[in-house]
Amino acid sequence: MKKFLRFLFLFNISVTQFLTVSSSASNPSIAPVSTSMATFSPGIKMGSGEEHRLEHKKLLIGLIISSSSLGVIILFCLGFWVCYRRKKSPNSIKNSDAESGNSSFTMFMRRLSSIQTQRRPSFNKAYVQCFDFKTLEKATGGFKESNVIGQGGFGCVYKACFDNNTKAAVKKIENVSQEAKREFQNEVELLSKIEHSNIISLLGSASEINSSFIVYELMEKGSLDDQLHGPSCGSALTWHMRMKIALDTARGLEYLHEHCDPPIIHRDLKSSNILLGSSFCAKISDFGLAVSVGVHGKNNLKLSGTLGYVAPEYLLDGKLTDKSDVYAFGVVLLELLLGRRPVEKLTPSQCQSLVTWAMPQLTDRSKLPNIVDPVIKDTMDLKHLYQVAAMAVLCVQPEPSYRPLITDVLHSLVPLVPAELGGTLRLTR
Structure with a gap:
């Protein structure tokens, strides 16, 4: 750019010199040149007025050309x-525009677009605290076995109590493999960005x-798997409480x-990853295998999940969509329904899938009441039972396109849950 300005400066000087010479030729005060020419050319006679007009024409032409x-x-x-700068560094042009005084409109449009793209403000969460090892060791009693409240794929979950009497759950992940480290980083990154009551x-x-x-909030009632298949065998879960858990889980998935x-x-949605609070509020946990749509690719995404919850298309062809979560939700719904x-x-060598076993009976109204969990048998409106069974059948369809969106499932569950539990059902007393 400096060379270009220097060139323009020299060019301007040249043009100025040219104009000065031209104007000096037409100035009467420098007439000796014309006089001497007339002296040496006696055969040519020129009038002073005609000579001046000719010189003015030459000067005008020179000015136009220059x-x-x-x-x-x-x-x-x-x-x-301009072309060179754009080709070389588009970002540097944007930066220089931002620094200039003429970029106010550009900056306004950028801010406007950023506001429009932030249509989900709850996706951005505040600062997440970093604990030191000694604090966690003290809170868990040295990671005592008596404080273990759960078991994960790469370690245990411990109950913790901090100095300010805050209770929490601490998942310890043994860094035995790169996969364990990836799941840890993935879960922390995702959970630090999202916030929802479920x-x-x-x-x-x-x-x-x-x-x-990883330090989580403590869920006093443990997991849904513990409540359904543990020592209590679901005795604490009434029909309406089970529908509330299903509704809460659907709300979390819809989010x-x-x-x-x-x-x-x-x-990896399953009953052991659905945690229950003191009032049986359900929350989805364990995001180590979770993926963002559009970020993952089929080639670099390892087949993962839990047998019995994995959708057929994902298990056989590696096709992963939101309908894969809907399938897993349908299996959880069957667990709540059938126990x-x-x-x-x-047998030691033979397993039976709940979906395969239940499908023929779920669509038969005469058989359905007989396979319901004995804890809740005859405690619900049969019309509601049929609706939930039909919903579960749709969710576990082998063809993903036949499964409903989780939003549709959510809207179907709301009328089945009492208003005091978060639904719209009005109980008659």
């Missing part, structure tokens, strides 16, 4: 410079050489699918 040439050169060089809250994290730790940007597929595990062992 001005046109200068304008063409300036435009050419300016266009060349998604487990992340309180903080910690990382050591051999272990990583992931419809209100996160980009949408999130949980990929059975998703996969049961008939």
Whole structure:
């Protein structure tokens, strides 16, 4: 650019010199040149007026030519410079525009677009605390076995109590493989960005050489798997409470699918990953395998999940969509309805799928009441029972396109849950 300005400066000087010479030729005060020429050419006689007009014409032509040439050169060089800068560094042009005083409109449009894209403000969460190992060790009593409240794929979950009497759950992940480290980073990253009443809250994290730790809010009633298939065998879960758990889970999934940007597929929804609070409020947990739609690819996404909950198209072809979560939700709905595990062992070498076993009976109204969990048998309106069974059948359809969206499932569940539990059902007393 400096060379270009220098060129224009020299060109301007040249044009000025040319105009000075031309104007000196037409000035009467420098007439000796014309006089001497007349002296040496006695045969040519020119009047002073005609001579001046001729010199003025020459001067005008010179001015027009020099001005046109200068304008063409300036435009050419300016266009060349703009193209060169755009090709070289688009970002530097944007930065220079932002620094200039003429970029106020550009900055306004950028801010406006950023406001429009933030259509899901709850997706951005506040700062997540980083714990040190000694604090977690003290809160869990040195990670005592008596404080274990759950078991994960790469370690245990411990009950913790901090100095301010805050209770929490601490998941200890043994960094035995790169896969364990990836799941830890993935879960912390996702949970630090999302916040919903039916998604487990992340309180903080910690990382050591051999272990990583994730600190969650403590859910007093444990997991849905513990309540249904543990020692109590679901005795604490009434029909309406089960529908509330299903509704809460659907709300959490709908938030992931419809209100996160980009949408999130949980990929490992199951009864052991649905945690229950003191009032049986359900929250989805364990986001180690969760993926954002559009970010994952088929080639770099390892097949993961839990047998009995994995959708057929994902298990056979690796096709993962939000309908994969809907299938898993349908299996959870069957667990709530029938009180059975998703996969049961008939013999040491033979297993039976809950979906395969239940499908023929779910659509038969005469058989359906007989396979319902004995704890809730004859405690519900049969019309509601049929509706839930039909919903479960749709969710576990082998063809993904036949399954409903989780939003449709949510809207179907709301009228089945009492108003005091978060639904719209009005109980008659």
